[in-house]
Amino acid sequence: MTTITDTTAKPSTSTCGSDGPAIRVRGLNHFFGDGELRKQILFDVDFDIAAGEVVILTGPSGCGKTTLLSLVGGLRHIMEGSVQVLGRELFGASREEIIASRRQTGFVFQLHNLLDFLTARQNVEMSVQLDAAISVRERKHRAESMLAKVGLSNRLDYYPTALSGGQRQRVSIARALAGEPRLILADEPTAALDSHSGRQAVELVQAMAREQGCTVLMVTHDTRILDIADRVVRMEDGRMLP
Amino acid sequence: MWRDLPIAWLQLTHSKAKFTVAVTGVVVAVLLMWMQLGFLDALYRSATSVARHLRGDLVLLSPNTKTFMQLEPFAKRHIARSLGHEGVANVYALYVGMAMWKNPWNGEKRRLFVFGMEPDYATFEADDLEELLPTTLAPDVGIFDAASRPEFGPVGKTIRNGEPVAAEINGRLIRIAGVTTIGAGFQADGNFVTSTANYLRIMNDPRSSIVQVGLIRLKPGADSKQVQRDLAAMYGNEMTVMTTDEVVAREYDFLTRTAPIGFVFTLGTIVGCIIGFAIVYQVLYTDISNHLPQFATLKAMGYTDRYLAAVVVQEALILAAAGFIPGSMLGMALFAVAKAATMLPMYVTWDRAIEVFVLTFTMCTVSGLLAMRRLRAADPAEIF
Numbered sequence: 181m182t183t184i185t186d187t188t189a190k191p192s193t194s195t196c197g198s199d200g201p202a203i204r205v206r207g208l209n210h211f212f213g214d215g216e217l218r219k220q221i222l223f224d225v226d227f228d229i230a231a232g233e234v235v236i237l238t239g240p241s242g243c244g245k246t247t248l249l250s251l252v253g254g255l256r257h258i259m260e261g262s263v264q265v266l267g268r269e270l271f272g273a274s275r276e277e278i279i280a281s282r283r284q285t286g287f288v289f290q291l292h293n294l295l296d297f298l299t300a301r302q303n304v305e306m307s308v309q310l311d312a313a314i315s316v317r318e319r320k321h322r323a324e325s326m327l328a329k330v331g332l333s334n335r336l337d338y339y340p341t342a343l344s345g346g347q348r349q350r351v352s353i354a355r356a357l358a359g360e361p362r363l364i365l366a367d368e369p370t371a372a373l374d375s376h377s378g379r380q381a382v383e384l385v386q387a388m389a390r391e392q393g394c395t396v397l398m399v400t401h402d403t404r405i406l407d408i409a410d411r412v413v414r415m416e417d418g419r420m421l422p
Numbered sequence: 423m424w425r426d427l428p429i430a431w432l433q434l435t436h437s438k439a440k441f442t443v444a445v446t447g448v449v450v451a452v453l454l455m456w457m458q459l460g461f462l463d464a465l466y467r468s469a470t471s472v473a474r475h476l477r478g479d480l481v482l483l484s485p486n487t488k489t490f491m492q493l494e495p496f497a498k499r500h501i502a503r504s505l506g507h508e509g510v511a512n513v514y515a516l517y518v519g520m521a522m523w524k525n526p527w528n529g530e531k532r533r534l535f536v537f538g539m540e541p542d543y544a545t546f547e548a549d550d551l552e553e554l555l556p557t558t559l560a561p562d563v564g565i566f567d568a569a570s571r572p573e574f575g576p577v578g579k580t581i582r583n584g585e586p587v588a589a590e591i592n593g594r595l596i597r598i599a600g601v602t603t604i605g606a607g608f609q610a611d612g613n614f615v616t617s618t619a620n621y622l623r624i625m626n627d628p629r630s631s632i633v634q635v636g637l638i639r640l641k642p643g644a645d646s647k648q649v650q651r652d653l654a655a656m657y658g659n660e661m662t663v664m665t666t667d668e669v670v671a672r673e674y675d676f677l678t679r680t681a682p683i684g685f686v687f688t689l690g691t692i693v694g695c696i697i698g699f700a701i702v703y704q705v706l707y708t709d710i711s712n713h714l715p716q717f718a719t720l721k722a723m724g725y726t727d728r729y730l731a732a733v734v735v736q737e738a739l740i741l742a743a744a745g746f747i748p749g750s751m752l753g754m755a756l757f758a759v760a761k762a763a764t765m766l767p768m769y770v771t772w773d774r775a776i777e778v779f780v781l782t783f784t785m786c787t788v789s790g791l792l793a794m795r796r797l798r799a800a801d802p803a804e805i806f
Contacts, residue, residue, distance in 0.1 A: 255722055256803040283724035289805060293719040295429075297436030302427055309426055310724050316425045359723075 200267060202363060202395035203229040203252055208261035210247055210418075221247050223418045225261070234386055234396040236406055239415035245399045246367055248415070252397065253365045254281040266362050283310050286356035286394075288366040288385065292348040294340045300327060300351045301336040307359040326358040327351070330384055346377030353381060357388045364389055366398040370405060382408055430736035433709065444705040448745020449752065451698025451785065455778045456753030457760075458690035463774065464766035465683060468569075468605035470673040472537070475547040476666050478514070479646050480504075480653070482636030483662045483669075489676045490669065491608060493518050493634040500661050501636035507652055509644035516545040516635035517621050520610055524590040525575040532573055534612030536591070538621025545637050549603040551615065557599035558617040564591075568601040569765055570612030577601060592624050605767060608683070636661075691781075699785045702741055706734060706793035710800075717800035731794045738790025742783045750778065 210222040221244045250256040258271045304323040330350040370378030386408045389396045414421040473490035484494040517538035539545045544552045568578030578601045587598040604613040653663045678684035761768040
């Protein structure tokens with residue numbers, strides 16, 4: 181397997197359409213604990229996700245889907261197997277490569293995890309700021325326009341505590357997308373929201389992704405939103421179902 | 423980096439209560455440091471006033487004298503031996519002893535230092551001493567130190583009002599011709615200056631041949647180091663020959679290292695540092711702990727560990743700056759209060775300001791560096 185190592189640290193601003201899959205996983209195994217308490221979580225996971233695809237990963241609790249997501253996101257150390265994300269091999273990658281990969285990925289979490297001491301606008305700026313080439317004015321502009329796209333132009337200077345749950349999730353989506361990532365990883369984005377806000381949130385992710393041409397991998401239990409995906413993949417007991 | 427959002431400042435000031443607590447911690451530490459160092463300095467200045475203002479180039483002391491605060495006697499004839507050296511212009515004797523003063527207003531007795539010298543040359547500098555010294559040519563006349571403790575009585579105030587003051591020293595009635603400023607010492611907190619003749623009568627000791635300090639003035643152009651070496655060789659073990667600078671340095675050393683008082687105030691300064699350190703650490707650590715998921719999210723977004731560590735250190739430095747200024751201002755205000763209450767010469771010097779500044783920033787930086795370790799708990803893998 182040839183590995184194309186992408187060493188740029190900035191998120192690419194071009195739309196996707198590169199050759200090869202956005203995500204390619206082969207023979208991925210993962211364990212928790214040591215010695216006698218060692219438990220295998222993932223068993224020989226193989227899958228591909230094409231550039232621009234919207235894929236939902238679903239399965240019962242404890243099946244390992246969240247662990248898989250964190251491995252693809254470079255948030256967890258890969259023990260065994262190959263995980264190529266946007267052409268970059270994460271297994272055995274250096275700290276710099278991991279960070280570069282993270283910067284090209286937008287994360288949407290179940291809990292918004294917005295910084296409580298920053299306004300909505302500032303929170304979004306935090307992801308744009310990672311690209312050192314962007315000026316302060318441009319950074320502010322991008323944050324504002326992204327928040328406008330998620331329908332929060334009248335809440336730019338509000339702190340998270342002054343926003344509703346649905347609004348906070350929208351800010352966090354704006355934050356994930358403002359850095360123009362090539363890959364979006366979402367973990368149970370609707371779990372903390374009512375059905376209306378939840379639906380709105382995932383439709384937003386889908387729309388933004390189509391607009392920027394990004395790949396989306398979303399982990400969810402929520403059967404009501406499965407229709408937004410191009411493809412649904414199921415996992416059970418650490419194995420991907422064919 | 424300069425164009426980035428000022429995360430450190432925003433996080434620190436988001437909660438006014440938290441920020442106030444943290445800054446107060448630093449202010450308390452700074453204040454404690456100022457008070458401790460201020461008192462130490464003031465006591466030092468006061469107790470070593472005479473030693474630091476000797477008028478001469480070289481000083482002769484008994485080899486048994488370890489500090490100016492405990493002067494051992496030696497034979498007066500040793501002083502004159504210096505005159506044999508061609509570099510020496512003149513020599514003087516300074517008698518130092520302790521006597522009992524009776525407060526003329528309330529009859530209370532208190533010990534004070536008595537200094538005796540020939541009225542034609544002031545062996546040390548003090549306010550107006552040189553002008554007043556000739557008055558001591560008259561029998562039973564002397565000059566009182568207005569910086570002595572108030573328990574001696576309002577001598578300075580009375581004299582300045584133009585009224586006469588006479589007090590018993592060792593049972594002998596002495597007229598006070600004027601006041602000077604010297605400063606309270608440790609063994610005794612009052613001072614009195616008079617002529618050699620009056621001194622000997624007060625001390626009831628006709629042995630004018632026993633003296634405590636000898637002063638040597640050199641001819642202009644003489645090499646003091648060389649003369650010191652020559653005289654030291656001449657005296658051998660019988661006398662110690664020091665320059666006035668060496669006398670001062672030795673007093674400072676003694677006070678800060680040997681005397682218990684130096685230790686006490688150094689300890690107090692350390693306690694101040696520890697308090698400031700503990701409060702800053704607590705605030706920073708708690709702040710990080712309360713924001714672990716958010717910091718983990720930042721890591722997931724691609725922020726480096728170093729970036730987050732820098733944020734913590736910046737917060738520590740902001741606290742140092744925010745606490746140093748009000749703490750120092752409060753310190754100076756308290757100096758004025760303490761000075762009025764204790765009569766000690768308390769004032770701010772650049773050296774001390776720099777020292778407190780360095781201590782404050784070091785204390786906060788170390789605090790920040792240690793609190794930073796808490797960031798390790800921000801694991802991006804756990805936020806899913």
